Amino acid sequence: MKIIDHINKSNGKTLISLEILPPLKGENIKSVYEIIDPVIEFNPAFIDVTSHREEFEYKEVKDGLLEKRVIKRRPGTVGICAAIQNRYKIDAVPHLLCGGFTKGETEDALIDLDFLGFDNIMALRGDAIKSEVYFTPESGGNEYALDLVGQISAMNRGEYLEESIHGSGSNFCIGIAGYPEKHIEAPSIESDIHFLKKKVEAGAEYIVTQMFFDNSKYIDFVKMCRAEGITIPIIPGIKPLATVKQLNQIPQRFKVDIPDELVREVVKAKSAEAVRQIGIEWCVKQSQELIAFGVPVLHFFSNSKTSNICAILSKL
Ligand SMILES: Cc1cc2nc3c(=O)[nH]c(=O)nc-3n(C[C@H](O)[C@H](O)[C@H](O)COP(=O)(O)OP(=O)(O)OC[C@H]3O[C@@H](n4cnc5c(N)ncnc54)[C@H](O)[C@@H]3O)c2cc1C
Numbered sequence: 579m580k581i582i583d584h585i586n587k588s589n590g591k592t593l594i595s596l597e598i599l600p601p602l603k604g605e606n607i608k609s610v611y612e613i614i615d616p617v618i619e620f621n622p623a624f625i626d627v628t629s630h631r632e633e634f635e636y637k638e639v640k641d642g643l644l645e646k647r648v649i650k651r652r653p654g655t656v657g658i659c660a661a662i663q664n665r666y667k668i669d670a671v672p673h674l675l676c677g678g679f680t681k682g683e684t685e686d687a688l689i690d691l692d693f694l695g696f697d698n699i700m701a702l703r704g705d706a707i708k709s710e711v712y713f714t715p716e717s718g719g720n721e722y723a724l725d726l727v728g729q730i731s732a733m734n735r736g737e738y739l740e741e742s743i744h745g746s747g748s749n750f751c752i753g754i755a756g757y758p759e760k761h762i763e764a765p766s767i768e769s770d771i772h773f774l775k776k777k778v779e780a781g782a783e784y785i786v787t788q789m790f791f792d793n794s795k796y797i798d799f800v801k802m803c804r805a806e807g808i809t810i811p812i813i814p815g816i817k818p819l820a821t822v823k824q825l826n827q828i829p830q831r832f833k834v835d836i837p838d839e840l841v842r843e844v845v846k847a848k849s850a851e852a853v854r855q856i857g858i859e860w861c862v863k864q865s866q867e868l869i870a871f872g873v874p875v876l877h878f879f880s881n882s883k884t885s886n887i888c889a890i891l892s893k894l
Pocket of ligand 1: 627628629630631673675701702703704705706721722723724755756761762763764765769770771773777786787788789815
């Protein structure tokens with residue numbers, strides 16, 4: 579079922595959803611089930627599976643020469659989505675990136691996703707690969723998520739890259755990313771919301787936000803989007819803080835602030851378990867406020883661990 583239909587049929591009740599990463603290459607599908615199994619009793623409406631670009635590794639070979647190797651550490655997005663739908667009968671949402679794909683390869687991927695029976699796709703640009711500073715699209719690929727949304731919408735209308743082909747069309751519901759604290763490359767939040775609206779006009783039906791730890795950032799963002807005429811559901815993405823290290827890692831990696839009140843509590847904590855509990859309590863409080871605000875879905879970023887998410891859901 580489409581995410582937008584899940585939301586429309588929920589009668590205003592806040593749904594929950596989960597986002598997981600494919601396991602590292604070499605691990606097996608059981609590790610995915612171990613992450614998802616404990617959450618099933620809380621009835622997630624859908625489960626997203628992230629997609630990961632290739633990385634370049636330079637290995638020293640003979641005579642000090644370096645050999646460039648291309649490695650993909652977390653393959654398997656589509657296979658995991660298929661396994662989730664098959665095992666749990668829950669809608670799985672594959673993330674699809676611009677990066678690393680020509681438009682032709684994107685079209686082939688969309689045909690596979692359509693044939694496999696997926697109703698939803700999260701359309702993203704992707705970040706620069708680790709060894710590069712700026713995102714570079716594949717030659718002949720989509721440059722922005724906006725272009726990818728446009729390509730998916732075209733296929734929904736039965737239009738393919740070869741103009742002579744007109745098909746019956748796919749029927750994907752398209753999700754996109756939004757940034758309450760602004761995307762790192764955007765010169766201003768206004769500019770970021772301007773392009774967010776373009777993605778909506780190109781056919782996106784719902785937004786999932788980057789994580790935030792201060793609900794006022796999300797609420798202000800929703801108000802700004804509504805003022806700009808963006809009317810589609812804006813699903814808050816949230817993540818429980820779990821370790822002291824994340825105080826620095828999360829702002830660096832995701833360009834979001836951590837409120838000082840939370841920082842002070844974590845710094846005072848006497849053990850790793852105490853930090854984990856603080857993260858859980860903070861996330862419970864955030865979730866309760868967001869439910870009261872009337873969010874359509876609480877989308878939990880799991881980072882391959884769900885014991886803290888289950889603790890939060892039990893308290894909710
Ligand atoms: C919920 C969520 C899930 C994610 N899942 C993944 C994942 O699975 N895999 C992964 O690699 N990454 C993922 N990301 C990260 C995402 O790929 C990065 O944040 C990436 O840098 C931007 O992706 P985007 O789709 O928001 O890009 P875009 O919407 O293309 O925006 C990128 C930047 O360009 C600007 N911009 C947009 N359109 C235009 C235009 N036409 N002209 C000029 N500027 C423009 C925007 O303001 C923004 O600053 C996720 C992010 C979120 C919030």
